[in-house]
Amino acid sequence: MAAPLYRQIAHKIREEIESGNWREGEAIPTEKHLSEQFSASRVTIRQAIKCLVEEDLLKRVQGSGTYVNEKKxxxxxxxxxxxxxxxxxxxxxxxxxxxxxxxxxxxxxxxxxxxxxxxxxxxxxxxxxxxxxxxxxxxxxxxxxxxxxxxxxxxxxxxxxxxxxxxxxxxxxxxxxxxxxxxxxxxxxxxxxxxxxxxxxxxxxxxxxxxxxxxxxxxxxxxxxxxxxxxxxxxx
Missing domain, CATH: 3.40.1410.10 (Chorismate lyase-like)
Incomplete structure (x- = not known):
């Protein structure tokens, strides 16, 4: 059984981070950009991002955006x-x-x-x-x-x-x-x-x-x- 779409997207984003394509401390692409990149709704993108925030791979900064977390x-x-x-x-x-x-x-x-x-x-x-x-x-x-x-x-x-x-x-x-x-x-x-x-x-x-x-x-x-x-x- 295939994983839900938001988890598949979270996995792909995780790969981008682990490969170094998305660097520590840098802002990630906007929801609009990710929605177009992964052919998914913004709701699905938000769910994927939420998963990675909970894993401490991403962090949200109020009024600024979402960033790749620097390693503690x-x-x-x-x-x-x-x-x-x-x-x-x-x-x-x-x-x-x-x-x-x-x-x-x-x-x-x-x-x-x-x-x-x-x-x-x-x-x-x-x-x-x-x-x-x-x-x-x-x-x-x-x-x-x-x-x-x-x-x-x-x-x-x-x-x-x-x-x-x-x-x-x-x-x-x-x-x-x-x-x-x-x-x-x-x-x-x-x-x-x-x-x-x-x-x-x-x-x-x-x-x-x-x-x-x-x-x-x-x-x-x-x-x-x-x-x-x-x-x-x-x-x-």
Whole structure:
């Protein structure tokens, strides 16, 4: 028994994408064009497109059109690497926009995680991490002032881990992370260019040196349409 026409068309469109004829990030032909190409009604074309949107091969952008989805970045939470390292490994050149850089009194939670004494201050830095002018990640980082007294806006416009390991000569051992699905507040949504009703993934993490010193606490917000998180488990 032959598959319904809309599924046959969805299969042909899928082949166009997989062969590279329709490239990632590009708009697909209009419904009118596809209707003529496949000798099918617009209703049938919409059904085919709906199937591929549900498969994450296509995405609809309100007021703009339908586009071939770019492959999500596979983020392995068991591998400690910076955003800069992760993007360069994928042959992408990241840009950091520092949205906020100030010295503050930490909250009780940040003070406890960083094991600070009463009165010790931290640098608070909010960075928008972009590739090709598209924001992928929003990062709120807290670093102890007494540990990094020379930290600057310019340094945080580059790679934080490059500064810590290559400039300061401190060796990072590991980080402890918690992944939480959330709805962003309006400020986070605006920074990621998202609707506030779009779910995102938040990682709360703290990182330590080989001597056990906690040097960083961060809240990192990931766009769920750009990232997928992987866990690799093996049987003992």
């Amino acid at each position: 970045i596979e983020h392995n939470i068991f591998e400690l690497q910076s955003f800069t390292e992760e993007m360069r490994r994928l042959n992408k050149e990241p840009i950091n926009h520092v949205l906020n850089f100030q010295m503050i009194e930490p909250s009780e939670k940040v003070r406890e995680v960083l094991q600070l004494s009463e009165g010790e201050k931290v640098f608070y830095i909010r960075r928008q991490r972009l590739v090709d002018d598209t924001p992928y990640v929003l990062e709120d980082t807290y670093l102890p002032v007494n540990m990094f007294p020379d930290l600057s806006y310019q340094i945080m416009s580059g790679s934080k881990y490059d500064y810590i390991e290559q400039i300061r000569g401190m060796k990072i051992k590991e980080s402890f992370q918690e992944v939480i699905p959330i709805l962003p507040d309006q400020e986070v949504a605006t920074s990621l260019r998202l609707d506030a009703t779009t779910p995102i993934l938040k990682i709360q993490l703290h990182s330590v040196f080989y001597d056990g010193t906690v040097f960083e606490y961060s809240d990192i917000y990931f766009k769920s349409d750009e990232y997928k998180f992987t866990l690799r488990a093996s049987r003992p």
